[in-house]
Amino acid sequence: MDARALAALAANPGCRRRALLDGAGVDKGALAQALGAPANFGQSQFAHQRGNSFEARVKADGGADLVRLLHERLRDGSEPSGPGAVATPDLTASGPQGRTARTALALREATEAGRWALLDHPMVSLDVAGSSAFLEPDAVVVHPDGSWTVIEIKSFPMVDGSADPAKVGAAARQSAVYTLALERVASMIGEPDEDGGGTTDPAGAAETAGKAARGPVRARVRHQVLLVCPKDFSNLPTAELVDVRKQLAVTRRQLDRLTRIEEIAAALPEGTTFDLRLTDDGRIPTRPVGELTAAVDAVDAAYAPECLSTCELAAHCRIRSRAAGRVEALGRGVRGELGGLTTVDAVLTAAMNGPADGAPTGDPAVDALRRAAALRAEALAARPEAVACR
Amino acid sequence: MIGADPAAAAAHPGRARADEPFDPSAAAARATAAILHDTLHGADRGVVVDSPPGAGKSTLVVRAARELAAAGRPLMVVAQTNAQVDDLVDRLATADPDLPVGRLHSSDPHPYDPVLDGHESVRTSAKIADLAGLDIVVSTAAKWAHIKHVEPWRHAIVDEAYQMRSDALLAVAGLFERALFVGDPGQLDPFSVVGADQWAGLSYDPSASAVTTLLAHNPRLPQHRLPVSWRLPASAAPLVSHAFYPYTPFRSGTGHRERQLSFGVASDGSGPDRVLDEAAASGWGLLELPARRTPRTDPEAVAAVAQVVRRLLDRGAVAVSERSDEPQPVAADRIAVGTAHRDQAAAVRAALAGLGVSGVTVDTANRLQGREFDVTVVLHPLSGRPDATAFHLETGRLCVLASRHRQACVVVCRAGVAELLDEHPSTEPVQLGVTVKFPDGWEANHAVLAHLSEHRVSWQP
């Protein structure tokens, strides 16, 4: 799982199907394809190219520009970095474990050096439900005071200081995953960050500066990440600090919950597997769709339309949810006033089959539905002419 | 793009040093003295006072207004609702029957509480000219906004400033030169029925709270807070402080023994009686009904709320407090029921009427803001819901419901809220430049729930 996938867990934490498939590392895209309900996802190569070229442009000068942006946004009165003052340690190593170890070493050295450093595409790991996930932030900056800032470079624009809130939110959740992984590295380097929970940490830099001045340099991950985007309609970078304490709290909690995957798996029928039985060239699944569907259906989903943009399996779950007549297929919000009525049929039956005298049934949801149906019918009957859909 | 830094307020006076026993009266007096000093003698144009629930905000406003008036500095007072204005005028006139106070009101029929007509020194009018020369003139922000072409007042007090919207302050700020802003940051935020996202992150976002804008433009204004809640008992202050005011902790003005709730009639062993006993003993009670998805006006939960109130009255509850030497009966007017939605309140009223109970206040969180009772019974905003929404998770809503009581609070709720919270999708959009508000509603809900679960009485009605 990458950071984006980990962050996406928060999109629907109540979905056991997703938790299990993600926790087990199943390729949901391939599974959806094999089930005959592929996701409408995809990335345009134009967007991909632009993302890469913007990142390259931002980092082109060895990080000086990034550190300048970060320093400007901090507004903490500290000295700006001089020319050539940003170290850019080499992080080359073989394999994810090797790169993770190399990153940890580079972070330690940069922290002890007490100067600005830019780690370009470091690698950090996070324990996800018992196995290691390797994550690669765009960059991490080490401050002279020994604190670290996650840098997230995105190619959507900041126009007049604001950006698409949904995209910023997604970037914040993704960065929170990196921040969490870095906190583990920091705790191994320096003394552990006892305020890691964030609720008593006002995200201020002043407190840190004081501590740093007193004792030996200690590693600390800042809970504000730097989001770097193109400015207005240009290709020049601009940046804003984004407070990710809330996203951190959520991510921590989601990761804790992921350990429950074993419980979910234990409840599955013996021998349940999501193996697609690919042909030898690894291209064509040979497992019968019916069998695969049964395996997927063995674990409950909590489908809602929001899934369509965050989960590869959503199109399949939508079909199943609609077939079962679940009210959530019309949106999470519709459930609020329906009480114990969970299917479209149940709702329509309750609404239409009222006693003639309109006496209360004792279930406020049913009473309100009958009232709604009566009012709706009355208004539609009073239409001046038969209009609407032909 | 600057926001109020909650940490700044934490460094202010009023916090007891660790090595001495906490003296609430002294701490409160120190804070009040500092506030009055800054208000009367400070050089800054504004002074901000954060007041947690029941910390004596109204007392402070009355005192500051009287001291300014006594110093020969007439002032205007801005409150947010007519009820708040009437209450303030009544308090001012009661505290000093000779003080000339003006009540500026709207031209609607019945524009103010007739109680004010009983005060000789209070003058009421819909025209500001009729109130010229009075020491103190009080009105709502909405009414003040229509006052034009007058000489600005040298002083103002803005009450409930956290519930005032930035644009409402913009409309009245030209009327005064300097002001004392008082309010409770933990209660419900102001809101707009139309989208205001395009201004999110701007220092003067018109849909933000007045205090947010004020401090964004004037970050060096003195900020104080009242450190002691005189309302909340020792059993409630730590939880409310921790869950809703993590950066500005406060304490209870009373000790664990000073408030006591007891009953003349012993428990009959039913759920409502057991939860009342639990609440009397510990200050909190959670009456947990079996998990079920229900409509908002869950008949069982509504009936349970009504039953708790009925039993509270039937069992002859009496309260001991520092206010009186003798135990006082907890009559209907000392009890409130709080809900999230109006239809829930209506259903509870009907259920209470069905049990022959009258005189108990039943209202939504919005309308319980600023009010105080001995015992409150709360229908948990998330009880029986299929999902949590931003409305139900709003920190201020739960904070208001959990901080209206002097003795005890009973929460009625379906089981399963913790799971509901865990399954809440966290995909909120993020606006650049907007200060993140803490505590988060989701975390505050978890904190309150964890505490309540220690006082749980499970009941199948």
Next chain:
Amino acid sequence: MSLITTLARMEAVREGRAQPLTTVRHRHLSPRPLAFVPLTTAGEAGAPLGALVGTDRDAPRLLIVAQPRDRDLRFAFLAELAEEIQPYLDSYADEVDLEERKETDPETGKKVPVQVELCADAPQLLVPSTAGVAFVRLLGRSMRFRRTAEQDPETPFPAPARVPLLGRWLTHYGERSRVPGSCLLLSLTELLSRHWATGQSNLEDQHLGSLLAWIDPPEGAPGAEAALRAESERDGDGLLRCPPAGPSTDPAFDNKLLAPAMSRYDAARTEASQGVAGGAARLRLAETELRGLIASQLRPTWDALWHGVDLLRSLPEGARVADRWKRDRWSYTGHRDRVRAGEPPQPKLDDAVTAAQKLAARETAQAQLDAHEALDDPLVMAGRRLAGEAFAGEVTDVEMAWSDAKVPRPRPLVTIRTEDRPHLAERVKLHRVTADGRAQSGEFAGLADLDGADGADEADGDHGADVVEGPGDTDGLGDTDALSHAHGPGRALVVRLTGGMGRGKEPEPGTVPEKGDLVCWTLFEHAPRGGPELPDVESTPWTHGGPPDAAAPAQGPQPDPMTEEDHL
């Protein structure tokens, strides 16, 4: 989502087609709207890829940017766009009505009536989706600060004439579209989903093709199936059969068709510029190919947009729609005047006063829209009745009464039997429209016994809208406990009439309802007032940063920085 809308969606599921949410059309539709269907280049802000634009559904103008990284080509696109849109916008500027308006005389400070021009009609822009509206704003923002060579001979990359001007107009239209109920710039998805409930979610309704499939499914296909096909059916090459309504493209289209065609275009262009034989011809060919490709993605959306317009036109227009359209005409006229007066482009950010004014205006517009829609449409009113914000019923008793004033005024008590459950408290203000269209006010005076005798003055203490409940002046009303029979099948409410009866001691004939009349009272006002006057920008108070910096350039904001290459 309100319960009545939820129910309509479920009916749509059962019926396999969308169900009406309204009985009339609540938005103005111009007889000659201009449709604009844009596409953008993935990943780059505000970089157009192509568009279909025009007022003739059968002959849209196709504009493309063959290579979006080329600024000259982008400018050429914008110039063509301006060539198409600007004359349309201007064509409404000169036909005017004269209106009387009160203005403050700068010398006396008094309000005096003046004659002002109001454009007789206004241009209307239609886009497929809300993302299209956002793109109009983005285009406006990216264009209005450009400088033409005429404005600034020194500017390194002069924009074609009309581009900055169109940017200002698009900005105005984009900003106006944030006002609830405004109709200068509309998206079809919003229009259609206001009038019909589909059997899918709001999120899925954002897809124009899918939404239309529910409202007007092809013969023999249930809506759900047709919608699913519109949303996700792909051809043998993996391309969507119904391309997205934009402005984003289908990534599969980008990767499989557009990118190779662009490479061919780039190669041919290089050849042509180097004078390679046949290069110019290949360039033309490559460009034609791109035009064809982009048109293939635009045309289905173009046709869908007009299909939606047809469906909407089949609904009769609501009675108060023209009133609101007049405000749009004022908005158009106001911008016309600002442009004519040579004012600079709209600033990048609103100042404190402007922001507050806009917010107040939009809140008033929202309240007005909500009231208008309910009064124009029994189906919308049904939703308000269900929500406890209105009640309808038959008058069962009328009792004359007068106020205690020195000159007594008529205050008749009207008893109405209703099955509705309004959120009433004593003295809550009530509003209705009389049969001849006049406004009448009243206040709740209590419940009556069903047998007709006056009952206790009791009511439950609720009023105001639910989620919008807030710290307003909603207090001071006596809260009493509900009557236990409040949940019975029907009840009688007593309303004291307080206005709309003329000026005399006796009510004018026909102004007081009679026994047997059907009446509908609302708890909401029908003509909500705007907020208070705000200070001038120059008098911005200290709490909001004080007056704007006098040193700031009076000519408006600086243009955006231009770099040699502005693509990523």
